[in-house]
Amino acid sequence: MRTSYTAVIERNVIIKGDFSTEPYECGWASEAVIFVRSLNGSLAGAEGRVQISPDGMNWCDEGTRLPLPGRNELTFCRVAGFGNWLRIVGDTGDKSGGVIVTMHIKE
Amino acid sequence: MSVNQGGDIRLTKFDPLRRIIFFDDFDTGTSGWTELIGNYHGSLDNMLEPYKDHRPPQLSTLSMWDTGSAGSHDGMYALKIATRAKRGHQAVAIKRTTFRQASRIRLETYFCFKPEATEMTLGDHTPRSFGFLFDLQNDTERVMPHVRYLNALDGQLKQKWQFKRERAAFTQINEEENTVSHYHLSPEGWEDIPDGTQRLCYNEIATKHNWHYLRFDFDLATMRFLYLQCNDRVLNVAGLEPIRIEAMQNLWCMLNLALFAETDADRRVFAYFDSVVLSGDF
Numbered sequence: 001m002r003t004s005y006t007a008v009i010e011r012n013v014i015i016k017g018d019f020s021t022e023p024y025e026c027g028w029a030s031e032a033v034i035f036v037r038s039l040n041g042s043l044a045g046a047e048g049r050v051q052i053s054p055d056g057m058n059w060c061d062e063g064t065r066l067p068l069p070g071r072n073e074l075t076f077c078r079v080a081g082f083g084n085w086l087r088i089v090g091d092t093g094d095k096s097g098g099v100i101v102t103m104h105i106k107e
Numbered sequence: 108m109s110v111n112q113g114g115d116i117r118l119t120k121f122d123p124l125r126r127i128i129f130f131d132d133f134d135t136g137t138s139g140w141t142e143l144i145g146n147y148h149g150s151l152d153n154m155l156e157p158y159k160d161h162r163p164p165q166l167s168t169l170s171m172w173d174t175g176s177a178g179s180h181d182g183m184y185a186l187k188i189a190t191r192a193k194r195g196h197q198a199v200a201i202k203r204t205t206f207r208q209a210s211r212i213r214l215e216t217y218f219c220f221k222p223e224a225t226e227m228t229l230g231d232h233t234p235r236s237f238g239f240l241f242d243l244q245n246d247t248e249r250v251m252p253h254v255r256y257l258n259a260l261d262g263q264l265k266q267k268w269q270f271k272r273e274r275a276a277f278t279q280i281n282e283e284e285n286t287v288s289h290y291h292l293s294p295e296g297w298e299d300i301p302d303g304t305q306r307l308c309y310n311e312i313a314t315k316h317n318w319h320y321l322r323f324d325f326d327l328a329t330m331r332f333l334y335l336q337c338n339d340r341v342l343n344v345a346g347l348e349p350i351r352i353e354a355m356q357n358l359w360c361m362l363n364l365a366l367f368a369e370t371d372a373d374r375r376v377f378a379y380f381d382s383v384v385l386s387g388d389f
Contacts, residue, residue: 005136005137007165009163011159011160012152022191024163025167025170025187026166027168028166028183052253054172055170055171055172056170056223056225057223057225058172075145081358084168
């Protein structure tokens with residue numbers, strides 16, 4: 001049976017302007033689905049970017065875009081073949097929203 | 108190989124009691140370890156502030172920018188508990204179970220801890236502490252033995268073992284359901300274990316990891332400390348007390364074990380554990 005794990009990367013945090021999630025080490029996994037659920041406010045129209053890293057400290061864009069949720073919405077992206085670390089970065093400008101960000105990673 | 112090692116060669120580096128309650132190697136998953144969260148009711152907003160962000164545990168190969176993967180003490184993966192890069196932040200992982208016999212129990216693990224290698228400096232003053240706690244309840248009381256290694260505080264090396272018996276104040280989260288919360292891992296109330304100074308093998312740069320052995324025995328029958336050992340040091344546990352609270356409404360036979368790390372600088376700190384063995388004398 002394949003190993004899988006759900007990590008709550010950010011919980012009940014307000015995203016506004018430049019943001020980056022905490023790095024998450026998951027080199028055992030080969031694929032991930034990343035969800036962003038709106039708890040309050042709206043980030044509709046804003047996007048995050050998936051980033052990967054050789055060391056958990058230096059980052060580059062992986063190429064996948066993550067749409068951010070409007071009020072009460074849920075958004076997601078899929079990513080595969082990402083090495084040992086994942087994070088999400090972005091810039092929402094003046095838009096502000098409380099979110100919960102979860103990574104669902106699978107061997 | 109003794110009977111209590113059950114023919115598993117990976118257990119020969121431990122000295123478990125007769126019954127293996129769990130043996131978490133982390134080479135095949137997180138084995139029930141998850142993020143500690145505080146109590147809430149109706150909204151996440153009414154959770155006590157320090158409980159809001161204890162971070163999800165990770166499975167790490169201890170991969171370093173300069174030398175690649177160290178791997179774990181035994182195999183590829185270790186449990187990694189990572190703080191934020193924020194001075195005073197605590198990361199806490201917990202495994203929750205219950206006990207079936209109020210016996211002596213024994214925690215054993217191999218651990219190491221390091222700051223994130225964001226700077227090419229020694230970094231030995233960066234980790235504030237790492238430690239463990241049990242959260243237990245019998246028919247009459249909730250008992251929480253806390254032990255930590257205070258590595259540094261306010262930029263000064265301390266390198267000593269501490270315990271905590273002081274109760275934290277309770278906050279009512281919801282009156283109707285009698286949901287309460289208390290932050291027992293606060294910086295206040297830690298006391299030095301007598302003669303508890305110990306220098307560990309930090310090693311010379313932030314990307315070198317040396318595993319250390321830790322053993323802790325506690326008696327579920329008397330709810331007393333029995334034994335604490337780190338590497339070649341056996342500490343004096345006479346006089347050490349856990350936090351004691353009146354029994355609560357839905358925690359019967361609880362046996363929770365938490366592992367934590369804390370940073371003393373605006374730099375992430377990682378505590379690694381491989382493996383974690385809990386055994387009982389029954």
